[in-house]
Amino acid sequence: xxxxxxxxxxxxxxxxxxxxxxxxxxxxxxxxxxxxxxxxxxxxxxxxxxxxxxxxxxxxxxxxxxxxxxxxxxxxxxxxxxxxxxxxxxxxxxxxxxxxxxxxxxxxxxxxxxxxxxxxxxxxxxxxxxxxxxxxxxxxxxxxxxxxxxxxxxxxxxxxxxxxxxxxxxxxxxxxxxxxxxxxxxxxxxxxxxxxxxxxxxxxxxxxxxxxxxxxxxxxxxxxxxxxxxxxxxxxxxxxxxxxxxxxxxxxxxxxxxxxxxxxxxxxxxxxxxxxxxxxxxxxxxxxxxxxx
Numbered sequence: 045x046x047x048x049x050x051x052x053x054x055x056x057x058x059x060x061x062x063x064x065x066x067x068x069x070x071x072x073x074x075x076x077x078x079x080x081x082x083x084x085x086x087x088x089x090x091x092x093x094x095x096x097x098x099x100x101x102x103x104x105x106x107x108x109x110x111x112x113x114x115x116x117x118x119x120x121x122x123x124x125x126x127x128x129x130x131x132x133x134x135x136x137x138x139x140x141x142x143x144x145x146x147x148x149x150x151x152x153x154x155x156x157x158x159x160x161x162x163x164x165x166x167x168x169x170x171x172x173x174x175x176x177x178x179x180x181x182x183x184x185x186x187x188x189x190x191x192x193x194x195x196x197x198x199x200x201x202x203x204x205x206x207x208x209x210x211x212x213x214x215x216x217x218x219x220x221x222x223x224x225x226x227x228x229x230x231x232x233x234x235x236x237x238x239x240x241x242x243x244x245x246x247x248x249x250x251x252x253x254x255x256x257x258x259x260x261x262x263x264x265x266x267x268x269x270x271x272x273x274x275x276x277x278x279x280x281x282x283x284x285x286x287x288x289x290x291x292x293x294x295x296x297x298x299x300x301x302x303x304x305x306x307x308x309x310x311x312x313x314x315x316x317x318x319x320x321x322x323x324x325x326x327x328x329x330x331x332x333x334x335x336x337x
Contacts (some may be wrong), residue, residue, distance in 0.1 A: 089144045092145070096142075132313050151282075184199070193219065213236075265281055
């Protein structure tokens with residue numbers, strides 16, 4: 045199956061938002077003393093992360109080759125019926141303990157009726173307006189590089205809970221594959237993530253990579269878009285690596301690891317849907333005016 049990559053980018057930077065938001069929200073929910081303890085990314089943690097990402101990529105390759113359904117919702121008539129009815133689906137796929145860390149893996153899906161892939165990607169490509177679309181979590185975002193086979197963006201995200209503020213600055217590399225006129229998928233991989241100590245204060249400091257509280261160390265995501273049935277199916281797999289949670293806190297954190305990412309993904313997908321509807325409406329009206337002339 046021949047692929048072409050010179051197309052509009054799907055929702056990769058939105059994956060960064062969901063991955064980092066969910067992970068930050070989980071970890072800053074810990075008692076105040078825990079985030080203040082510095083953590084350091086270990087080589088064993090990186091190796092476990094790399095292995096997990098390879099497994100996810102292999103699964104995507106099987107979907108693209110037609111060995112398994114391309115869409116997650118096509119694996120179940122019930123899931124397909126629910127998204128077609130307008131429901132935004134979010135499910136925990138995995139929470140994996142690795143040496144000195146945790147891997148958080150979530151799935152999300154929605155169906156946007158009466159829109160095209162171009163309508164969806166037009167919003168998702170508008171990086172400079174992410175602070176408008178996804179506030180207050182996204183502070184700023186920007187396209188850094190736009191090349192034939194890949195794009196690079198930077199994004200600054202802030203999450204607050206109780207007396208703790210977590211801030212992360214990240215660069216993501218985006219690669220897009222078009223399978224045919226109606227199906228495409230993309231991957232988004234963090235090439236730089238740095239936590240910001242004392243965000244918003246005079247002594248604010250960008251910490252070295254792999255050092256700091258360990259709110260988030262790596263992110264990876266896959267987006268699948270399919271235009272059919274009078275609209276566009278949008279699916280996202282969001283994966284993040286964070287520090288491990290000490291055993292004495294796990295009883296308290298487990299419910300949070302299930303609730304907060306779900307709420308954040310719901311919120312982000314719904315904000316995406318609202319932005320697509322809002323931005324597509326003027327274009328549709330202009331096209332009608334042209335047709336009437």
